[in-house]
Amino acid sequence: AQSVAQPEDQVNVAEGNPLTVKCTYSVSGNPYLFWYVQYPNRGLQFLLKYITGDNLVKGSYGFEAEFNKSQTSFHLKKPSALVSDSALYFCAVKWTASKLTFGTGTRLQVTL
């Protein structure tokens, strides 16, 4: 079955430190991978996507993600975390017929 997994329920990082939120996928064929962020009482907001091409994808708010085909991963990264980055992050995968499937989410907590 096509799916994504987010192995960490929560990630804690100090402001100014680099952050990584992990995502692995299981898709036959070429995956289309996405990251979304959800702030409290808000809808999901698109951050970035990987379709093809460069393995390092840059997105909104200084976030980037690295596609690694051999490890079937698409980890979200940011060089320097901000307290305002604290939110719920979802990895998602798309394949045929545009079906978009989400992971279970990772809560990012950035502290001073």
Added chain:
Amino acid sequence: EAGVAQSPRYKIIEKRQSVAFWCNPISGHATLYWYQQILGQGPKLLIQFQNNGVVDDSQLPKDRFSAERLKGVDSTLKIQPAKLEDSAVYLCASSLGRTLEEAFFGQGTRLTVV
């Protein structure tokens, strides 16, 4: 550009009652999705429309849930009768329709069934 509009924002109903949610997608977006997000979980796709046709409704509990997208624009999602386990946030999203395009989400409707 206006985003995806959903109403109501909040709804509290008793079990066995019926409820309907409304979604107005971004203008020109052919694909419309309804997701159910239970607290602490990722969004689960309920139904996907391409224009006014259903592309995927494999996870829609059809004995109680129904959805329509008349004229390929606005959409309504109905639950009848509601159960306690239907308490969730119902998210509507739309995209241009091509596979590679990201989806844009509304703020959601928080349903509480008591």
